[in-house]
Amino acid sequence: MADLGVKIHELQLKNPVMLASGTCGFAEEINDFYDVSQLGGIFLKGTTPRNRDGNLYPRMAETPSGMLNAVGLQNKGIDFFIENIYPRIKDYNTPLIVNVNGSTVEEYIEVTEKVNELDKIPAIELNISCPNVKEGGMAFGVTCPGAEAVTREVRKAYKKTLIVKLSPNVTDVSEIARAVEGQGADSVSLVNTFVGMAIDAETRRPLLSTVTGGLSGPAIKPIALRMVWQVAKAVKIPVIGIGGIMNTADAIEFLLAGASAVQVGTALFKDPLIPLQIIKGINEYLEKYKMESVKQIIGGLQM
Amino acid sequence: MGKKLVSDFLVTENIALNKTNFLIRLASDIKLPSISPGQFVNIDINKSNEIFLRRPFSVFEVDYTNNLLSIIVKILGRGSKKLTEIQPGEKLSLIYPLGKHFTIPDKKDKILAVGGGSGLAPMLFLARESGLPPENVDIVIGARSVADLVDVDSYRKYGNIQFTTEDGSTGTKGFVTDHHLLKNEMGKYDKVYACGPDAMMKAVSSMAKKAGVFCEVSLENLMACGFGVCLCCIEPTVKGNLCVCTEGPVFNINDLKWQI
CATH class of the missing domain: 3.40.50.80 (Nucleotide-binding domain of ferredoxin-NADP reductase (FNR) module)
Structure with a gap:
């Protein structure tokens, strides 16, 4: 068995395969299938200061090699999480990371301060890239000043590992990555979904209640991979690669492009067992090339 | 842990019941868990890039002795159409058992x-x-x-x-x-x-x-995952937006916000 362990700032992971926020609930839903302690880490469903009902149905449209979603951060709020969900999941033996959201900088801080008190949450992922909410979300993540402002204030309020989740809906994602690195982010994760839309030609209506939504799945993988590669070259902090990862080869490609770890997201809808297959597959890959540690392939792209 | 399963089933029969409805019988090589009326399976049709997501089907019959499960597929769109073209001997991945079942009637109920x-x-x-x-x-x-x-x-x-x-x-x-x-x-x-x-x-x-x-x-709202993580199949209810896949698909009408 090769050493699959990687480190994201102070976060020690037993392997680089984690689950993406918004695709694995609060970990219990995946634990219904298998013991989630086998995973590198779990990014929990996006959480806001107070209850959000999310967008109207329909929120989903299947597209070639992927899907659009417009959930709109439906969640019961951070207090509900702390009182009702956290006690049930806190002892899972894998890092649980809260995905922090807000409509204003103050709201991001409100959630962050509450999460800071939770012993068993070793990191947060600051979501400045949700494309499906009217206020906040992606609005912060598409300009350097916006991304800097929210990162700077959240950094002041948070002592543990701070990961910032970046939007791909920008001209130059490496600029945004450098901006949040400059404000004290410990890591960046990318990409969130691409803004897209789908129309029913027969009814001549949009397929989503919100007209536009976030595209995910293997359809976006080549673009996500390119962005991860660009960002990994632009920053010194560890990069977490996300975007259409469906199998071992996909995950290894992201590691080669410079990601220290990956998140599997939409693939879980297809098969929640995929992350376990990838963990096993990475080990087989390392053994095949007689490498002792997964660290040997991180950024190992040969030009 | 271990309350839901993902596994391959062998297609043993695909019978056209009429022009648009097909009975598909599936064999599991592992012992089937208890499945109740109203619960569903989510099937990976896996035939084309156009059909990326699984499709949910209500369970029709379960034969625990032979570990057989059957569904009735009505052609509604590209996914169900492809599924009805499946041949005996092919394999399908199922996620199951999913959702809440109908309230089983009391002994003397009509x-x-x-x-x-x-x-x-x-x-x-x-x-x-x-x-x-x-x-x-x-x-x-x-x-x-x-x-x-x-x-x-x-x-x-x-x-x-x-x-x-x-x-x-x-x-x-x-x-x-x-x-x-x-x-x-x-x-x-x-x-x-x-x-x-x-x-x-x-x-x-x-x-x-x-x-x-x-x-x-x-209910059969559009769903991506079928096990409560994507939050796409929501239905407005008196308890807020609930996932049809985990809080349903069976609902008491008093809990829905239908204008009836």
Whole structure:
């Protein structure tokens, strides 16, 4: 068995395969299938200061090699999480990371301060890239000043590992990555979904209640991979690669492009067992090339 | 842990019941868990990049002795169309068992099960699993025409099966709601169940509500995952937006925000 362990700032992971926020609930839903302690880490469903009902149905449209979603951060709020969900999941033996959201900088801080008190949450992922909410979300993540402002204030309020989740809906994602690195982010994760839309030609209506939504799945993988590669070259902090990862080869490609770890997201809808297959597959890959540690392939792209 | 499964099933039969409905029987090489009427499986059709997501199907029959599970597939779109072209010997990955089942009737209950389209599958499953004497079970199946109906003779031993067709080619002419059991005798039932197109379920719900009878319906909102993580299949309810896949697909009509 090769050493699959990687480190994201102070976060020690037993392997680089984690689950993406918004695709694995609060970990219990995946634990219904298998013991989630086998995973590198779990990014929990996006959480806001107070209850959000999310967008109207329909929120989903299947597209070639992927899907659009417009959930709109439906969640019961951070207090509900702390009182009702956290006690049930806190002892899972894998890092649980809260995905922090807000409509204003103050709201991001409100959630962050509450999460800071939770012993068993070793990191947060600051979501400045949700494309499906009217206020906040992606609005912060598409300009350097916006991304800097929210990162700077959240950094002041948070002592543990701070990961910032970046939007791909920008001209130059490496600029945004450098901006949040400059404000004290410990890591960046990318990409969130691409803004897209789908129309029913027969009814001549949009397929989503919100007209536009976030595209995910293997359809976006080549673009996500390119962005991860660009960002990994632009920053010194560890990069977490996300975007259409469906199998071992996909995950290894992201590691080669410079990601220290990956998140599997939409693939879980297809098969929640995929992350376990990838963990096993990475080990087989390392053994095949007689490498002792997964660290040997991180950024190992040969030009 | 271990309450839900992902595993491959072997297609043992694919029988055309009529032009648009197919019975697909699937064999598991692992022991099937208990599955109740109203629960569903999510199937990876895996035939084209255009069909990226799984498709949910209500369970029709379960044979625990031989680990067989069957579904009725009605062609509705590209996914169901592809699935009906599957051949015996091919394999399909299923996520199961998913969702909440219908409330199993009490011992002396008189029940009415109303099915439209492939919605008859869970209704027949329920009739069979209810454990009630057949005289306590009325089943009304609605279709556009006799050509759209499927042969349900083997289910007559579980209840009194009636048909309605929109063109009057068999049974009562009209919609299920035109059947005298719904029009005139709704009040005699302890529990009413419906599965089928939304308009049909709403009409049945409205009649059950007026008669003050317990009524459950099974929804089929579009879903991506089927196990409560994507939050796409939500239905507005008195308890807020709930996932049809985990909090349903079976709902009591009093919990829904339907204008009925």
